[in-house]
Amino acid sequence: MDTALAQAINTLAADKRSGAAYIATRAADVLLRRATTGEAASPDAFREELLATGWALIQAQSTMAALINLVNTVLWKIEQYDTPHELQQAVVEATDQFxxxxxxxxxxxxEGTLPLITDGSTVVTLSQSSTVQHAIFHAQRAGRRFNVICAESRPANEGRETAATLAEHGIQVTFAVDTAAVAAVANADPFRGDNFVVLAGADMVTTKGLVNKVGTMALALAAKHSGVPMYTLCSSEKFLPPGYPMPQQRERASDSIWPEAPTGIELWNRYYDFTPLHQIAGIVTEQGVLPAAAIEAWLAVTKLHPALAKQALVPGY
Structure with a gap:
């Protein structure tokens, strides 16, 4: 792998603030660059080099299913071609389509989220999800009047960027520390006239639950407690293909949460958590709002490419 590609992958790996859709778009550009620069010795060598680059991208952000689906899509696309030009063109088409x-x-x-954001409502969100931001802006353009509570989203504090972006677009925003945002949801009372809805993005959705920025589970529990509906906004690119093993979250550097901590204190720094699907009201996809049970049927038609399955050490391949 050349230096420029390695640097691009390292940059993606170091990005702890951007959402899955943005990361996946940049990853598609990296795959395209790999396919269209240099010349492989054979079609099989081309496939092996592309798989190696794709696997490096997946490992760079292992909890983002969109990267797995990107690589899976490209590998299936190049199956039917054998000439260098055909293989390169197949990657161009696959990445562009993705x-x-x-x-x-x-x-x-x-569009599917619009009915969930009503006049006078309070939208609670966290982290930095371009999908959630698109939904909020769409509601604003539709004339809905609402306000947003945005959690700071430690340890990277990317909630600040979300709050600033929303405010720049004229949306009324309250920026809250994470536990205060959770408390606001927990204390919401629909019978008192509180009109809250929690909207979260997702890095990955499985048949069991969703992986997203740490703090998502706490918001889900608070919402369940108070009767506030919570939805994850997630297109199918973020569904984990059946058979792919659930990625293990790596420990993060602890100096970002407490530099020079006293001896004897163990620091626990996580960026993501797992929220069971039964804790949320539904999943807003490109096909509308779906219950958790619909996700399993959707995933049943997704096939994991054998080369990617083998790379991930999936049993049965």
């Missing part, structure tokens, strides 16, 4: 699909599905998710 990026266009991400944008199109984000618009559809925004």
């Amino acid at each position: 990026k266009r699909q991400l944008k199109d599905h984000a618009l559809r998710v925004a």
Whole structure:
């Protein structure tokens, strides 16, 4: 792998603030660059080099299913071709289609979210999800009047960027520390006239639950407690293909949460958590709002490419 590609992958690996859709778009550009620069010795060598680059991208952000689906899509696309030109063109088409699909599905998710953001409502969110932001802007353009509570989203504090972006677009925003945002949801009372809805993005959705920024589970529990509906906004690119093993979260550097901590204190720094699907009201996809049970049927038609399955050490391949 050349230096420029390695640097691009390292940059993606170091990005702890951007959402899955943005990361996947940049990853598609890296795969495209790999396919269209240099010349492989044979079609099989081309496939092996592309798989190696794709696997490096997946490992760079192992909890983002969109990267797994990107690589899976490209590997299936190049199966039927054997000449260098055909293989390169297949990657061009696959990556371009994947990026266009991400944008199109984000618009559809925004449209599906519109009925959930009503006049006078309070939208609670966290982290930095371009999908959630698209949905909020869509509601604003539709004339809905609402306000947003945005959690700071430690340890990277990317909630600040979300709050600033929303405020720049004229949306009334309250920026809250994480536990205060959870408390606001927990204390909401629909019978008192509180009109809250929690909207979260997702890095990965499985048949069991969703992986997203740490703090998502706490918001889900608070919402369940108070009867506030919570939805995850997630297009199908973020569904984990059946048979792919659930990625293990790596420990993060602890100096970002307490530099020079006293001896004897163990620091626990996580960026993501897992929220069971039964804790949320539904999943807003490009096909509308779906219950958790619909996800399993959707995933049943997704096939994991054997080369990717073998790379991930999936049993049965």
